[in-house]
Amino acid sequence: MSFSSAKVEQGRRGTSFFNSRWVQAPDGVEELDPAQLAPGFRAGGAHCGLKEGGKTDVGLVVCDAENVVSSILLTRNASSAAPVRVCRDRCERGAIRAAVVNSGNANAETGEKGYADAVAMCDEAAAQLGLRPELVAVAETGVIGVPLPIETVLGGISGATANLSTSGGVAFSDAIVTTDRWPKRCTLRAGAVTLSAQAKGGGMIQPNMATMLCFVQTDAVVGDPDAALRAATDASFERITVDGQMSTNDTVLLQATGSSGAPLPEGLLEAVLLQLAIEVVADGEGSSRVGRVQVDGAASAVEAERVARAIANSPLVKTALFGRDPNWGRIAQAAGMALAGEDLEEIGAEAIDAAELAEDVAEAEIGIRLDRGEHRAHVWFSDLGYEYVRINAEYTT
Amino acid sequence: MSFSSAKVEQGRRGTSFFNSRWVQAPDGVEELDPAQLAPGFRAGGAHCGLKEGGKTDVGLVVCDAENVVSSILLTRNASSAAPVRVCRDRCERGAIRAAVVNSGNANAETGEKGYADAVAMCDEAAAQLGLRPELVAVAETGVIGVPLPIETVLGGISGATANLSTSGGVAFSDAIVTTDRWPKRCTLRAGAVTLSAQAKGGGMIQPNMATMLCFVQTDAVVGDPDAALRAATDASFERITVDGQMSTNDTVLLQATGSSGAPLPEGLLEAVLLQLAIEVVADGEGSSRVGRVQVDGAASAVEAERVARAIANSPLVKTALFGRDPNWGRIAQAAGMALAGEDLEEIGAEAIDAAELAEDVAEAEIGIRLDRGEHRAHVWFSDLGYEYVRINAEYTT
Numbered sequence: 001m002s003f004s005s006a007k008v009e010q011g012r013r014g015t016s017f018f019n020s021r022w023v024q025a026p027d028g029v030e031e032l033d034p035a036q037l038a039p040g041f042r043a044g045g046a047h048c049g050l051k052e053g054g055k056t057d058v059g060l061v062v063c064d065a066e067n068v069v070s071s072i073l074l075t076r077n078a079s080s081a082a083p084v085r086v087c088r089d090r091c092e093r094g095a096i097r098a099a100v101v102n103s104g105n106a107n108a109e110t111g112e113k114g115y116a117d118a119v120a121m122c123d124e125a126a127a128q129l130g131l132r133p134e135l136v137a138v139a140e141t142g143v144i145g146v147p148l149p150i151e152t153v154l155g156g157i158s159g160a161t162a163n164l165s166t167s168g169g170v171a172f173s174d175a176i177v178t179t180d181r182w183p184k185r186c187t188l189r190a191g192a193v194t195l196s197a198q199a200k201g202g203g204m205i206q207p208n209m210a211t212m213l214c215f216v217q218t219d220a221v222v223g224d225p226d227a228a229l230r231a232a233t234d235a236s237f238e239r240i241t242v243d244g245q246m247s248t249n250d251t252v253l254l255q256a257t258g259s260s261g262a263p264l265p266e267g268l269l270e271a272v273l274l275q276l277a278i279e280v281v282a283d284g285e286g287s288s289r290v291g292r293v294q295v296d297g298a299a300s301a302v303e304a305e306r307v308a309r310a311i312a313n314s315p316l317v318k319t320a321l322f323g324r325d326p327n328w329g330r331i332a333q334a335a336g337m338a339l340a341g342e343d344l345e346e347i348g349a350e351a352i353d354a355a356e357l358a359e360d361v362a363e364a365e366i367g368i369r370l371d372r373g374e375h376r377a378h379v380w381f382s383d384l385g386y387e388y389v390r391i392n393a394e395y396t397t
Numbered sequence: 398m399s400f401s402s403a404k405v406e407q408g409r410r411g412t413s414f415f416n417s418r419w420v421q422a423p424d425g426v427e428e429l430d431p432a433q434l435a436p437g438f439r440a441g442g443a444h445c446g447l448k449e450g451g452k453t454d455v456g457l458v459v460c461d462a463e464n465v466v467s468s469i470l471l472t473r474n475a476s477s478a479a480p481v482r483v484c485r486d487r488c489e490r491g492a493i494r495a496a497v498v499n500s501g502n503a504n505a506e507t508g509e510k511g512y513a514d515a516v517a518m519c520d521e522a523a524a525q526l527g528l529r530p531e532l533v534a535v536a537e538t539g540v541i542g543v544p545l546p547i548e549t550v551l552g553g554i555s556g557a558t559a560n561l562s563t564s565g566g567v568a569f570s571d572a573i574v575t576t577d578r579w580p581k582r583c584t585l586r587a588g589a590v591t592l593s594a595q596a597k598g599g600g601m602i603q604p605n606m607a608t609m610l611c612f613v614q615t616d617a618v619v620g621d622p623d624a625a626l627r628a629a630t631d632a633s634f635e636r637i638t639v640d641g642q643m644s645t646n647d648t649v650l651l652q653a654t655g656s657s658g659a660p661l662p663e664g665l666l667e668a669v670l671l672q673l674a675i676e677v678v679a680d681g682e683g684s685s686r687v688g689r690v691q692v693d694g695a696a697s698a699v700e701a702e703r704v705a706r707a708i709a710n711s712p713l714v715k716t717a718l719f720g721r722d723p724n725w726g727r728i729a730q731a732a733g734m735a736l737a738g739e740d741l742e743e744i745g746a747e748a749i750d751a752a753e754l755a756e757d758v759a760e761a762e763i764g765i766r767l768d769r770g771e772h773r774a775h776v777w778f779s780d781l782g783y784e785y786v787r788i789n790a791e792y793t794t
Contacts, residue, residue, distance in 0.1 A: 079733025109729050144726030243712045246734040315640045315712065315781070316789055323790030329541030332506050336476025337643040384712070386786050392713055393720030393782065 017186040018271065020278045021365050022292060022380070026267045032187040035170040038194040040065045040257040041217040043168030045175035048156025049149070050104030050142065058156030059175025060164060061215055062098035062129055065257040070096035071225035072137055073233055075250035081108035082118040083138040084249060090122070090134055094225065097135040099215060099253055100125035100160075102153055103178050103200070105142040108248040117150040124154045128161040139213050139251040141178055141200065173198040176213050179391075184279045186272060192262035193220040197272050201242075201280030212237065212280060214252045216272070220264040222256035228269060229254040236273035240380045242284035243388070244313040278365075281380050286387020289365075291321050294378040295335075296371040303339070304377035307370065310338035311379075318384035328354040335370060414583040415668065417675045418762050419689060419777070423664045429584040432567040435591040437462045437654040438614040440565030442572035445553025446546070447501030447539065455553030456572025457561060458612055459495035459526055462654040467493035468622035469534055470630055472647035478505035479515040480535040481646060487519070487531055491622065494532040496612060496650055497522035497557075499550055500575050500597070502539040505645040514547040521551045525558040536610050536648040538575055538597065570595040573610050576788075581676045583669060589659035590617040594669050598639075598677030609634065609677060611649045611670070617661040619653035625666060626651040633670035637777045639681035640785070641710040675762075678777050683784020686762070688718045691775040692732075693768040700736070701774035704767065707735035708776075715781035725751040732767060 018025040037043055041063050045056040072093050074084045087093075100121050107114045118138050126133040140148075163171070173185040177200045187196040199214040214237070222228050233252055254269075281290045293311045298304035311317050314334040320327040331352050353369040415422040434440055438460050442453040469490050471481045484490075497518050504511045515535050523530040537545075560568070570582040574597045584593040596611035611634070619625050630649055651666075678687045690708045695701035708714050711731040717724040728749050750766040 076737040077730065077733040078736035078739040079729045109726055144730065245711060245713055245730065246737060248730050248733060314642060315785070316642055319786055319789035322786065325790070329506055332476045333474065333541065333642065333645050336474040336645060339475035340473040340643060342475040384786065385790065386783055388712070389716055389719065389781065389783050389786060392716035393722070 017188070018275050020275055022278060023271050023275045024267070025271045026190060026265045028190060029268065030189045032189055032194070033167075034173070034185040034187045034196070035167040036187050036196070037166055037169045038187070038196045038217040039219045040259050041196070041255070042164040042166050043172035044160040044162070044164040045168065045171035046156045046159030046163070048102075048152045048159065050102055050153070056171060056174040057102055057104045058153060058160050059101045059172040060098060060125060060157065060160045061172050061217065062164065063217070063255050063257060065259060068095065068097055068255050068257050069222055069225045070094060070253065070255045071229040072096060073229060073252045075247055077246050077248050079109065079248050081106050081140060081249040082110055082114035083107055083140045084251065085115060086118040086122060087137050087251070090119070091137050092134045095135060096137050096253065096255060097131050098125060098129055099137040099139060100157060101139045101176050101213065102156070103141050103176050105140060105146055105148050106144050106249050107140045107148045109145040110147055113147055117148045117153070120150055121153060121157065124157045125161075128157060137251075137253055139176075139249070139253070141176060141213055141249050144248060169196055169198065172215070176200045179285070181283050184276050184283070188268070188272065190265040190268050192260045193218060193265060193268070194260070195220065195264070195268060195272060197276060199276040199280065201283055212247060212250045214273070214276060216254045216269070218256045218264065219258070219260040220256055220262060221258040221260070222254070222264060225254055225256060228264065232269040232273045235270055236277035237280075239378065240277045240281045241309070241312050242281060242287065242382045278380055281382050284382035285391045286385055286389075287382035288385060288387075289321055289383045290380055291383065292365070292367045292378060292380050294367065294369045294376070296369055296376055298375045298377070301375045301377065304375040307335045307338045308377040308379045310334045311370070312381035315384055318381065322383035322385040326354045328352040331368065331370060414585070415672050417672055419675060420668050420672045421664070422668045423587060423662045425587060426665065427586045429586055429591070430564075431570070431582040431584050431593070432564045433584050433593070434563055434566045435584070435593045435614040436616045437656050438593070438652070439561040439563050440569035441557040441559070441561040442565065442568035443553045443556030443560070445549045445556065447499055447550070453568060453571040454499055454501045455550060455557050456498045456569040457495060457522060457554065457557045458569050458614065459561065460614070460652050460654060462656060465492065465494055465652050465654050466619055466622045467491060467650065467652045468626040469493060470626060470649045472644055474643050474645050476506065476645050478503050478537060478646045479507055479511035480504055480518075480537045481648065482512060483515040483519060484534050484648070487516070488534055489531045492532060493534050493650065493652060494528050495522060495526055496534040496536060497554060498536045498573050498610065499553070500538050500573050502537060502543055502545050503541050503646050504537040504545045506542040507544055510544055514545045514550070517547055518550060518554065521554045522558075525554060534648070534650055536573075536646070536650070538573060538610055538646050541645060566593055566595065569612070573597045576682070578680050581673050581680070585665070585669065587662040587665050589657045590615060590662060590665070591657070592617065592661070592665060592669060594673060596673040596677065598680055609644060609647045611673060613651045613666070613669070615653045615661065616655070616657040617653055617659060618655040618657070619651070619661060622651055622653060625661065629666040629670045632667055633674035634677075636775065637674045637678045638706070638709050639678060639684065639779045675777055678779050681779035682788045683782055684779035685782060685784075686718055686780045687777055688780065689762070689764045689775060689777050691764065691766045691773070693766055693773055695772040695774070698772045698774065701772040704732045704735045705774040705776045707731045708767070709778035712781055715778065719780035719782040723751045725749040728765065728767060
């Protein structure tokens with residue numbers, strides 16, 4: 001057995017934040033130190049012991065402006081983790097002032113104690129910050145099914161509160177990562193507006209760990225934060241797949257103070273979330289290449305989506321991406337499965353552009369295209385290689 | 398990286414045909430030499446060059462009785478291979494006398510030439526056998542997207558015709574296999590009835606090859622062959638998954654002469670197809686263990702099915718099966734994904750019996766169970782290990 005093709009990218013592929021060929025940043029965007037949060041926000045982190053080696057595993061981000069507007073998106077998984085349920089049940093979603101997070105334990109499938117623990121985290125953070133608990137979101141990521149050592153975590157929240165700082169972006173980012181190979185964060189200035197963001201990924205679900213978290217802070221004026229976050233998420237996090245597995249803990253939080261007096265530059269939030277989403281795929285479990293499949297035509301939008309997802313989640317297409325195999329037959333097969341029962345003309349080789357699958361170059365971003373009608377959809381996806389098996393089979397509980 | 402857990406079963410696990418813990422054969426079934434076909438049938442095979450090393454790659458099975466009844470089930474993949482389309486368009490499904498097969502080339506995604514080639518195979522077999530072409534089914538398996546060397550195949554059909562024999566079951570079985578690690582065939586006697594069957598698998602789709610084929614011959618009286626085959630297939634081939642990929646070439650053919658004067662013993666066809674189906678999973682690409690997930694309760698049959706499939710096709714559950722990890726959190730996560738948007742109570746550990754996932758014993762058949770309502774469904778599935786990646790990534794086109 002050879003591992004020659006298992007070239008895993010060990011870091012980001014450029015020095016610029018916007019390094020994906022698929023992301024178009026708005027003109028005039030300036031990159032700042034990612035430690036520096038958008039004006040009006042402070043963050044901090046601490047180590048309480050959920051992760052080994054003294055790593056930061058508890059964090060807080062807080063908006064000092066009372067008139068913040070916010071939007072929060074939560075996983076729809078019916079096995080949602082306790083923090084997701086607590087946010088859903090208790091948070092004033094449009095006015096979230098702070099978020100308390102931990103990594104190393106997802107607090108998922110932990111029953112009534114888990115729910116009470118997530119409530120206790122909100123309550124503790126609220127008390128430390130002098131806020132009503134309904135204004136504090138909670139997000140957790142890590143092992144599923146293991147009770148949270150709540151006293152330890154509450155101690156960590158005190159520690160994180162003690163080092164809250166306007167330059168706490170890196171500490172907060174460190175507090176949410178689990179197996180990420182590189183951090184996913186930025187602070188950007190565009191005209192009068194500053195936006196900072198921190199994400200973590202690894203897969204829809206990590207080896208015993210769950211998931212995708214993303215936090216965005218800005219001083220822009222955001223009139224309809226739900227619409228803005230929904231639209232930007234639809235075009236980014238909702239269009240990626242590592243292993244097709246919806247997680248128990250996915251959470252995306254946008255907070256905007258409006259203190260700059262200026263609106264979000266058009267396309268900025270979309271570009272930031274898309275870059276972060278593509279990095280989540282690039283840093284998927286054992287992933288070495290990112291594919292983007294585009295179905296350029298289909299009978300309906302629903303059909304285009306179904307075909308694109310079938311291709312992106314096919315283990316045969318994913319291993320072909322890993323093995324640099326321009327195997328358009330597998331793409332046709334997956335598309336045909338998504339269209340089962342229809343009596344189609346063959347999707348011939350001429351309709352499928354799979355050539356990039358075989359490109360054995362430094363290029364880790366591979367586009368494939370399928371053209372068969374009017375409607376469009378596209379999905380970014382990772383390859384499937386030995387590392388995915390190793391991470392998910394050998395880290396036994 | 399360690400491969401200690403990648404113990405691949407290199408052969409069948411018993412000397413008896415019915416060797417799965419999940420298959421209950423009817424009482425009084427006697428196993429005969431699988432070369433010996435059911436009375437009234439002859440089969441033969443030849444090497445024409447589609448496979449290397451002189452292996453048998455063309456085959457014929459023919460019923461000498463004019464009053465045969467038959468049923469044929471074909472893949473619903475919208476990218477169906479040419480032979481599937483030809484069977485759909487031309488065959489008199491209830492009266493199929495013969496089937497002509499080849500392995501080494503799926504004749505899928507091969508356009509108009511491919512269709513004409515499959516027609517030519519039927520016509521040649523019909524001419525050789527003195528039958529109308531509408532009474533001859535065609536099935537092919539192997540590489541997708543490669544034109545068939547039709548003259549070579551037609552020559553092979555002549556060769557197979559020349560050695561047609563009542564003891565041609567093994568030759569015919571050899572003619573349909575591709576990467577199978579062991580043959581999947583039997584001849585059984587139950588009372589007055591004899592039934593012979595040959596199948597091939599490897600995955601829903603093979604490395605560049607497609608698929609699952611199964612042929613069944615019997616002298617039993619089968620009043621409604623469509624109903625009999627549909628019911629037995631629903632409980633067997635329709636309940637398995639290797640990689641969730643519906644193939645382009647799946648074909649199951651039942652032929653019954655009625656010459657024994659006796660009906661099929663209750664449960665015989667079901668038991669044979671289930672044993673063959675489980676062997677297809679056991680011999681899946683790189684598979685080392687077979688799981689059976691049973692959702693013992695759900696709000697509806699549709700929901701039970703969706704949850705069972707979500708678990709069986711989760712790469713996280715499959716790698717856990719490979720790694721002997723009793724990871725019930727991944728089962729809860731996959732079930733929750735299948736129930737997305739519902740507001741459920743947690744599916745706690747107590748509802749999930751995943752203990753067998755961890756059994757590090759010779760037992761290659763692993764049962765897991767999820768209990769949460771009224772309705773039931775179950776699916777057999779393979780694990781996902783290094784061999785799957787190797788087979789599908791390293792055999793580049």
